[in-house]
Amino acid sequence: MRRALGALAHYWPIAAVFVGWDLWVVLNGYTTVVAPRPGLVLADIAAEPGAYAGDLLRTLLTSLVGLVLGMGVGILAAIAVWSSAAVSGVVTPAALVLRSVPVTAMIPVIARVAGYGDSSILLIIVVVSFFPAFVLTVSGLAATPAAGRDLFGVLGAGRLRTLVRLQLPHAVPHVMVAFRLTAPSAVLAALLAEYLVGTGGLGHLFSTARSYMELERAWGTALLATVVSVLVFVLARGAERRVGARFS
Amino acid sequence: MSAAARRAALATTGVLVLLAGAEAVGRAGIAGPSWPPLSEVAAHLLDADRRATVVRAASATLASAAEGLLAGVLVAAAAAFTGLLLPPLRPGLDRLAALLHAVPVIALAPLLITTVGREATPTVVAGLGAGFVMFVAFSSGLSLGGRRSTHDDVFDALGANRVRRLLRLQLPASVPTVLDGLTLAAPAAVLGATIGEWFGAPRGLGVLIVSAMQNFQVTLLWSAAACATALSLAAYGLTTALQRAAVRRMA
């Protein structure tokens, strides 16, 4: 009983969303063409999970690959510019400017330049994931305490050894912050890009379901997209906390 | 040269190199016909006739983003204060904030089109994007789920009641965190407005960008994208300046 109350204290918003959604549809007298009730949407997912599964996996996989590639390149680029204060002073502000490009402006431009298709979608996620990893790794490398650097200097450690043994471990929590920030945006970018120029994935499923007026399917896709994004966020936050605690 | 001047010089160099690189790629045609030289984009934006379309769209987006930001901040503040007044709701509100933070606005935009209508959707999506961020900022600023500090002990021992604790401790202490949230919420409002516009609003940069993409109007596409970036940067820059000033004043 106490456990049930505890769960209620923490998870009442989820129940509230569904009840609110249902009441809102019923009280406004919306027909299924305007907004379906949550029961119908859940029934559609339960009846034809196969109709969603392929696109769901595709979105997850594209997001994950793009996220790993983008963050990896971002971290490597940060290590490359870190050795010179001048180079990182030149590159970081430019990266900050590019980071401010709204994804809604970036997707059409990249799609126009690189072509409509899956490779463009991957490229978009890579670009979206690159900048936070780059900027935060640079600041993480710079945040190494001076005492640590002095110690390594006194011990006669070379640049590479100092980087590997001291500065990279110090940068890990910053990289994990980048991961937590980027993971949901990578999923959002994937959904938006699939919606606009994709040939598959939840975003594409959503846009086709909408144009064929399959409202249960469209809302079901939106619901799944929300669940996926929230799960990705929760997992990324958990990873950040766990790894961050280990390294700081 | 002072350290600050040196930093500024390096930063300016970096941005100039970026612009020059984009210009060179466009001139050489490396990336194909859809990557114009930036000078053409600048010419587009400097030409009063051609600029008019972009400016009209940008002001629509700015209006949606600003209204959405304001609404988002107000609603988020109201929700956070509800949690302050009704402690049993706090764990749930906390969880709610974390969840809302992660909700992809794309999932909501089309639903809003059918309910609040095409005109209002960009504003509402901007408000949701900004509101989620601000709710997280208000909650953590007022330390709703937070640990106790020595300040709390002092206020307890001095017999402060809830209202005085709120006015003298929690509100002032929350200002830097809330403004920190604002530096994220303002660009999020710009992004939210353009997402709302993608899904069928009658005007705005989002509409212009999508239609320019589909109609192969390359310089128009880049001009509109540059404008959206400028709006987002300005939103970030202004709020960051505000946040820094407040931190200097408060800490």
Added chain:
Amino acid sequence: MAQTTPSPAPTLTVAPPAAVALSGVGKTFELSRGRAVSALEDLDLHVAEGEFVAIVGPSGCGKSTVLRMVAGLERPSTGTVVVEGRSPRELARSHRLGVAFQEHALLPWSSIRGNVALPFHLAGRPVDAARVDELVRLVGLEGFESARPRQLSGGMRQRAAIARALVLRPDVLLLDEPFGALDAVTRRRMNRELARIWSEERITTVLVTHDVEEALFLADRVVVMTGRPGRVRHVHRVDFPRPREAAITRSPEFHEAVDLLTGLLDAEGTA
């Protein structure tokens, strides 16, 4: 101990009722999965009106917990804590407590004057500007009234915190390692100033510290606590006349007392 336990029945002796009375106090903290640790057991401590009592003990002996219970920040698991005939929380709610912790906990956005005046605001009373100025003068912060805490040194911040604790003329003053974060030289100077300030205000005071010399220099009685679970091991009466000057710390009696109490603490550490 020369204290009487507080008893409502009038007696013929003129011993004053205790200003602070802890009787049979125990405190257990719940750990995860139903385990619990006993921080204090069966602790009796009485502080007379206008008396300065210092509690010393090894770290983790629960001395701060004692203070936090007197401040109403924690409740005892067993026994009672009575302050000025009332529960600590009642006393706090009527704004009759003064506290200073190791962390100064000044409001960073407020000036020194604003910080010293804070208890007036929290009590919902009009600020007595003359009293605030008097306290600022008393702790030697004249000229720094409009400075922000971050512009001051650690010692000056602690003075401001002590001025804040005293400004409402509290019934009871509670000090938890107020100079614990300061360097040894500043700390000794702050002790001398606290002795001077205290002889002007004469407020019932409980000081928690791990520094035996500080305790002997400031207090009328020093309570030595044992660790895990915390109990009173020894009570030492300090008879140096007031106002006390730094000279007493060089007297043989002072050294003798320091050696005695340090010995008690060390025995505890090796036990």
